[in-house]
Amino acid sequence: MSLIELENIVKVYKFGEFEIRVLDNITVKIEKGEFVCIMGPSGSGKSTFMNIIGCLDTPTSGKYYLDGVDVSTFSLDQLAEIRNKKIGFVFQQFNLLPRATALENVELPLIYAGISAKKRKELALHILSKVGLSDRANHYPRQLSGGQQQRVAIARALVNSPSIILADEPTGNLDSKSSLEIMEIFKKLNEEQGFTTIIVTHEPDIAAFGKRQIRFLDGKIVCDSKVCPVDEKL
C-alpha cells in the first residue's frame, strides 16, 4: 500500500460558462519516504495537485487514498484533522503569524491538536533546535531573516510529526545561499528521518535534490522519472 495513491483525479474550475480542467485524470502513487519534486509552468496544475494532496482542496472526481483511506469525500472537519495530523505545509511566503513569536508559530498546529500548553512548548522547542533556531525562539518573524523564517515554517510543519511534508516553492523568496540551506534541511529530514517530502519548484537546481521528478503540463503528468529532461520551452 502506497502512502499516497491518486486514481483518475480530475479537478474542474467553473467560471460561468467556461470550464477549466486544471487536473485531467491524474493517476500517481507516492511511496513512504520518497523525495519528490513537482515541476511545471504556472497554470500546469501543480499547485492544485499539491492542494489536493495536502487536503486543502477536494477533487471534482477520482479517488485519493492517503494511508489507504479514501479522503476524497471527507468533510471539512475531517480534512482539517488530516492536515493537522498528517500534513506539514511549507509555503513560499513563509506564512508565519506576524504577531506570534517563532516558538508560538511552531506551537500552532499543536494548539489545534489539543495538546497541553506545557507539552506544546516542549515539543516546539525541541523541533526549533533541530532546525538550528533554539536561540531565536522568542523572536518575532520580522526580526528573522528569510532563511530563518523559512526554517521556523519547516519546524511548524514538522512539529506534529506528519506523514508528508508539502513545500510549495519553499525557496522562491530566498537567496541562493539560504535556498541551499533550506534544501539541505529537507534532504536531511528525508534521509535521516524518512519524512515523505514533496516539493513544488520551477528551479532545476532545486529540483535536482529530488530523487524523483514529476512534471506537469496542462493538467497532465508529462514526465515522471528519476530525472526529467529540462524542457527549454518551459
Place this chain on the structure above:
Amino acid sequence: MISITSIINIALRALRANAMRSFLAILGIIIGVGAVVTMIAIGSGASEKISKQISSIGSNLILVLPGATTQGGIRMGHGTQQTLTMADAEAIGRECSAVMAVAPAITGTAQVVFGNQNWATAIIGTTPEMVTVREWELLWGRFINEQDVRSGTKVAVIGQTVAEKLFGEVDPLGKIIRIKKIPFEVIGVLDKKGQSLTGQDQDDIIYVPITTAQRTLFGQTLPGRVRLIYVKASSLESIPQATEQIRTLLRQRHRIGPNQEDDFTVMDLTQMLKAAEESTKTMSILLGAIASVSLLVGGIGIMNIMLVSVTERTREIGIRMAVGAKPKDIRMQFLIESVFLTTIGGVFGLLLGIGASLAVSSLMDWPVSISLFSAIIAFGFSAFVGVFFGFYPAYKASTLNPIEALRYE
C-alpha cells in the same frame, strides 16, 4: 479538540494587537450599556419614590373632605362649609361594605411647649382607627384608645419630628407637654414616615383624642363636625366600590337631591398614586428602550470592527486552517473576540452607568435606584450583543476557502 483557554488566548492577543481599534469598538458598548443602566436607574428611582409615598400615606386610602359653599354663584374651596360629622364617619364605617376602617379628624395648628422648648405643629384630633387607616406603627407607648375618645382625656401621641424638636435626647413617654397652654400627657411616639407626596413632613404632627380636640383645643361653633374623614378600603380593587358607597351614603344622609351637587368630596389618593406609578414605569421602560438604541448602535460598531478584522486577517485564517484549524475553531475564535469586547464594554458601561446615575442623583436631586437586576441585564445584554453581532463575521471567517485565504495579500 482545541482547548478553550487556547482560543481565549488567541482572541486576547488579537485584541491587544489592535488596542486602539478594540478600545473604540468597546467604547460604543460602554456608552450603550452605561446609558441603559442610567436610564433604568433614573426610571426605577422615580417609581420607587412613588411606591414609597403610596406606602407612607397608607394603602387603599380614601379621603372625604367637606364640600364648598356657594355664595351668590361664587363657589368657595373645600372645607369652607363644615358638612361632615362624627355621625357621618360612624355611618360610613357601619354601612359601607367595601370599607375596612374609618377615622374622622379635626385639624389645627398650635404652639406646643415642653420645658424651655416650643414648636408649632399640626394637631389632629382623631379616633383609634387612625393608625389602621394610615398604617402607622408606634415606636414607643400606645395610640389613643376608645377610653380616651369617650372621656376626652388630655393625652397626645407625637410624631418623630415633634419628639426631636421638643425632647431631643429626653424620653418623651409620660412627659407633660402644653398645647395651647393646656397640659397633655405624651402616651406614644409614632414611627418615622418621611415626606408626603407634596413634600410636607408627615412626622411633624401630634394626635389627640377627637373629643379632646373638639372640646378643649379647637372649641367649635358646631359641635360634632369634623374637618375630614380618612377611610381605608378593604382592598385596592374595592376602592371604586367604596368611593361609590360613601358618595351614595353621604348624599342620603345630607339629603341632597338628584340634581344637586355633592356637599363633600371623595378623594382616592391611592388610585392617583397608582396611576402616577404606572406612568413612571412606562417612562422608565421608554427611557430604557431609547438607551437600548445606543447599545444596538454599539453592537453594530462591534460587527463592523469584527468584519474588518476578519478581512484583515484573512491570511492568518488561511494559515490556521492549513495547520488544522476546523471551521468551528475559527468561528469560536472570532466569536470569543467579539463577546470579549462586548463584555468588557458591559463591565465598564455598568461602572459608567452607576457613576452617571449617582451624578444625576446628586446634581439634580433625583432619586435613582441601581438594582442588581439592571446590572445583570446590562451585562447579559452586552454578552448577547457580542454573540449576536459577532456571529456573522465569525461565520464569514469560518467559511473562507483556505487556498484563497492563504493567497490573500
